[in-house]
Amino acid sequence: MNKNIVKPGLTRTRAKRSVETTEFDAFVRRILRAYARRVAAGDIEALRSLAVLSSEVDAVTRLAVAGLRQPPYRYSWGEIADRLGVSRQAVQMRYGDRADRVALDERIIRAGLGVTVATLAHVFADHHPGSPAASVCPGCGFRYPDGVTDCPTNATVRPLLYRRRGEDKQALNVLTPDQFADLHNFKTARTNRTATRRAAQPTPPASREEPTLFGLADGRATA
Secondary structure (H helix, E strand, C coil): CCCCCCCHHHCCCCCCCCCCHHHHHHHHHHHHHHHHHHHHCCCHHHHHHHHHHHHHHHHHHHHHHHHHHCCCCCCCHHHHHHHHCCCHHHHHHHHCCHHHHCCCCHHHHHHHHHCCHHHHHHHHHHCCCCCCCCCECCCCCCECCCCCCCCHHHHHHHHHHHHHHHHCHHHHHHCCHHHHHHHHCHHHHHHHHHHHHHHHCCCCCCCCCCCCECCEECCEECC
């Protein structure tokens, strides 16, 4: 075996290259903008792939949150929610265990029949699908099936908030204009759905019996 003849004083341990997170963030943003410019330059076939990146971001954010929750960091849901600018309940339901993400918002469960209009409004805002509607609920991560734009929480909260909206009009100030308009379109949408169901019902066949007067037909009493 050959002896190492390099003097120790002439060798240095190579330091690992460390990239600051802010620099990495700026790099990713530049890549995305460049991608958008390529699509805008006429590459329409790539538009779908560009749009799908939003779901990829959601998936990797979920992984990042899971890592922050694990040792040695153990960040609380409140600390994570503060960074994302949402409520602790919303971030826990969106990035928590699957069992939590498909359940009703715990604010509704805790309040029960005593739920206030203010709580309903905040929950509605947190779980609103947005405009245009996202593919998953921003509040709990529920993936909308085709033709559905409400998660289980908002499917429960929406009619309650609409019926009770007059009890505390100030509580509705937390809603954006789009959310406010969507809430008030609830009655119209429900009426349209009812009309559609009724129109789809088969018309009962007309009776072939001849009309009678006072139960008499051909001068004879009918049974």
